[in-house]
Amino acid sequence: MSDSRISIISAMAANRAIGIRNTLPWQLPEDLKHFKALTMGHHIVMGRKTYDSIGKPLPGRDTVIVTRNADYAVPGCLAVNSLDAALTVSHGDAEVFFVGGAELYRQALSIAHRIYLTEIQRVFDGDAFFPEFDTSQWIETARDKHRTEGPNGFEYHFVIYDRK
Numbered sequence: 510m511s512d513s514r515i516s517i518i519s520a521m522a523a524n525r526a527i528g529i530r531n532t533l534p535w536q537l538p539e540d541l542k543h544f545k546a547l548t549m550g551h552h553i554v555m556g557r558k559t560y561d562s563i564g565k566p567l568p569g570r571d572t573v574i575v576t577r578n579a580d581y582a583v584p585g586c587l588a589v590n591s592l593d594a595a596l597t598v599s600h601g602d603a604e605v606f607f608v609g610g611a612e613l614y615r616q617a618l619s620i621a622h623r624i625y626l627t628e629i630q631r632v633f634d635g636d637a638f639f640p641e642f643d644t645s646q647w648i649e650t651a652r653d654k655h656r657t658e659g660p661n662g663f664e665y666h667f668v669i670y671d672r673k
């Protein structure tokens with residue numbers, strides 16, 4: 510059991526795309542700042558494929574990598590073989606963030622208390638998608654609207670959903 514708040518954090522396009530060829534489909538520095546501000550000082554739990562796309566532990570955070578490979582090890586990171594084990598190694602943290610990718614989100618949705626979702630109001634090509642979730646189980650508690658600069662700018666919303 511964990512007494513941490515379990516949060517998911519993600520950014521998704523209007524077609525729910527979150528990734529393509531193991532990288533992000535867009536460049537949105539404001540979202541990276543938002544991610545950094547929320548996760549700083551906390552445990553961030555990620556699937557092994559997302560870790561591969563980042564390639565290093567993120568400074569100021571405890572990086573927990575979930576893999577089925579029992580021999581997996583990366584200096585400066587914690588490697589675990591289940592979501593339960595990720596919560597166990599994050600024990601004592603007030604908030605633990607599941608930061609992707611799609612396979613991890615699908616599993617974390619059933620245990621999460623909160624979802625921080627950046628809803629990008631444009632379609633992007635993708636091969637990884639944020640799972641559909643039952644909105645009747647969640648309440649939108651914040652929506653901050655922003656827009657990128659320039660003629661091809663697009664809106665993106667920082668949204669928080671809390672489990673009812």
Ligand SMILES: NC(=O)c1ccc[n+]([C@@H]2O[C@H](COP(=O)([O-])OP(=O)(O)OC[C@H]3O[C@@H](n4cnc5c(N)ncnc54)[C@H](OP(=O)(O)O)[C@@H]3O)[C@@H](O)[C@H]2O)c1
Nearest residue numbers: 519520528531532556557558559576577609610611612613
């Ligand atoms: N837009 C966003 O906010 C965002 C955030 C993060 C990632 N992404 C994107 O998402 C994509 C990657 O997502 P993905 O779904 O392909 O992969 P992923 O969820 O990052 O990683 C999947 C891997 O995690 C491990 N894993 C998953 N569940 C497990 C479990 N229950 N027990 C043990 N290990 C488990 C397995 O690793 P092994 O194969 O090593 O066993 C599996 O292959 C990339 O395109 C990335 O850029 C987007």
